[in-house]
Amino acid sequence: MKNTIHKIILLNFFLLLIGLTSCESYLDEVPKGKKIPETLADFEAMLRYEYGNHRVDITQALNLLNDKWQSSANLNYYPLYKANYFWDESINRITLNNADETAYYASYGAINSFNLIIENALTSQNATEDAKRVVWAHAKVLRAMTYFNLVNYYADTYDASTAATKLSVPLITSANVNAPYTQISIQAMYDFILKDMEEALPFLPKTGATILHPGLGAAYAFYARVYLQMNNYTQALAFADKALAENNKLYDWTAYYATNKTQIENATSYVRTASPMDFNYIENYNFRHGSSNSSSGESTIPYERGAQFETGDARFKSRWKVRTVGADTYYYGTISGYFNLGGMTTVEVYLIKAECQARKGEINEAMNTLNTVRKTRILAASYADLTATTTAQAMAHIMKTKRNELILSIVPFCDIRRWNHEGIYTVTLSKIVDGNTLTLAPTSHMWTMPFPQGAIDNPGNGTFVQNVTK
Structure with missing residues (x-):
């Protein structure tokens, strides 16, 4: 390939x-x-x-x-x-x-x-x-x-x-x-x-x-993404089901963890294992690179970000390991190869379906869809079905899982913007830096990126204006 x-x-x-x-x-x-x-x-x-x-x-x-x-x-x-x-x-x-x-x-x-x-x-x-x-x-x-x-x-x-x-x-x-x-x-x-x-x-x-x-699966999956972003949950769910009819496979990260357990659990070794998220990943509908198209290794994530993953998440454990170099401590990317961070995947479609079901009040169905994903991610010793009795509870579980599953793709950014604008399931980012608490509010202007100044200064055969004030 x-x-x-x-x-x-x-x-x-x-x-x-x-x-x-x-x-x-x-x-x-x-x-x-x-x-x-x-x-x-x-x-x-x-x-x-x-x-x-x-x-x-x-x-x-x-x-x-x-x-x-x-x-x-x-x-x-x-x-x-x-x-x-x-x-x-x-x-x-x-x-x-x-x-x-x-x-x-x-x-x-x-x-x-x-x-x-x-x-x-x-x-x-x-x-x-x-x-x-x-x-x-x-x-x-x-x-x-x-x-x-x-x-x-x-x-x-x-x-x-x-x-x-x-x-x-x-x-x-x-x-x-x-x-x-x-x-x-x-x-x-x-x-x-x-x-x-x-x-x-x-x-x-x-x-x-x-x-x-x-192909068709990618098109249906993308339709589901677009309609979800438009808050059209009926259409998003319909296309999610069509996409899953084309491909509903999920990769078993617990099996990947078991196969590479010795290396993954070696706290002093940072030799990288091979990425399964390449061109042949069974969850792919189509493949597009993310911010990096290098095959050298996966991006490092902040130490604080690691705490947001679920206990026993084999996908997280397989991809990142705590590392300290000098004054810096972070989660080092321990997988090398190619990563489908820009294309459509089955896991995204499952989580679109789960949110649409929750929005319709189909709480049990939403949790069943969510747990279908989690069973391929969470190690048996830590696994238990997540349950909910309200839409808000279901959404909290879905939002956390989806943000972790689609990390390093554009999806979490799109989702948080959508949830924040809706005003019901808002997300406030927070961290402590040098003893000071920093926050990013749901209403911040920073959730929209400015056009490059060079594009504004050299617009070609047309005109356009910035969508942000700063």
């Missing part, structure tokens, strides 16, 4: 078409002497460009959540990291965000590739009409996924009462150099995402040519 994905033959015209070298480069002049894609194979190869088109960078969201440990050196060198990591609401993050931020530029670079496929695949050469439609549909789904990440990073969370009047992000639908665009409303962006999905769905295969090619 890995060899197949890495056989990218079109790097030259990726450099031509995407342009990630500067803040306005995706709208710059096209370099001379580069190959232009013509055949369907050319366009299909773009879907396999995992490091460029399948990277979901959310570094500042991870900093804000304190889900990724940052060293003092990093915090001192990157002022924006420090502002988010310590929840400093007095800092103007707009002025700090004056470099090429990968979250923005990598996303729009990928969108440019997907636009190119969508515009040209149906008229490409050397392929059947059915084959052309499949590639076109894959690109539609991936574009929708990428815009979902952008709107939930740089704009306020969805609220049906205000979504039509609040701005989201620039909508670019053409790969043409200097293509015009508009910064559309949040409602218009969600409508666009759903339209892309609706148009793609009839042409998607059950499974794609590789795990980078989203």
Whole structure:
């Protein structure tokens, strides 16, 4: 699988078409002497460009959540990291965000590739009409996924009462150099995402040519994520069930722990074990990298974050181990390989289903769904079914499990924004630093990220404005 994905033959015209070298480069002049894609194979190869088109960078969201440990050196060198990591609401993050931020530029670079496929695949050469439609549909789904990440990073969370009047992000639908665009409303962006999905769905295969090619299961799972973010629990549940009908497998982390127990329990050894969360992970619907696409090892998490995991969580124990280096103590990542932190997985869909059931008042069903996940995670010596008698109790269990299960992905950030805006199941972050208690309130402006200053200063063929004041 890995060899197949890495056989990218079109790097030259990726450099031509995407342009990630500067803040306005995706709208710059096209370099001379580069190959232009013509055949369907050319366009299909773009879907396999995992490091460029399948990277979901959310570094500042991870900093804000304190889900990724940052060293003092990093915090001192990157002022924006420090502002988010310590929840400093007095800092103007707009002025700090004056470099090429990968979250923005990598996303729009990928969108440019997907636009190119969508515009040209149906008229490409050397392929059947059915084959052309499949590639076109894959690109539609991936574009929708990428815009979902952008709107939930740089704009306020969805609220049906205000979504039509609040701005989201620039909508670019053409790969043409200097293509015009508009910064559309949040409602218009969600409508666009759903339209892309609706148009793609009839042409998607059950499974794609590789795990980078989203099939029906990935589409249904993503639909469930979108509708959950829109607080449409009926639709989210319906699509969650459709996704689980395509794939309902859960990886047995208790078995992984048992297999690697000697190494995991060796408190003085930090030799890494192999990641099961790679291209072949049985929970995958589709694969996309997270903030890092390196195979060296998993991100380190803060020591305080480790206390939020459930006792006996084999998934946590298998992935992180307490380590002290000098004055720093943290949970060191003890797995190496690749990690599906940007794609859709069955565990997310189970937890979407559990929340929707709880919202409908189906408390027992929600807990059964949640415990189905937990049985593959919690070691037998610590396991007991979680129970609830109210929606609030069920939600507390689901929220904790989901935030831990989807750590280092964009999902916890989206979820907390959604819960905070609803005002019922709010999340206040808190920690003690040098004897001082720091908090991040549910209503803080910091839950929306500022656009990079370079993008504002070099907008290309359109205009857009910041969605935050600082």
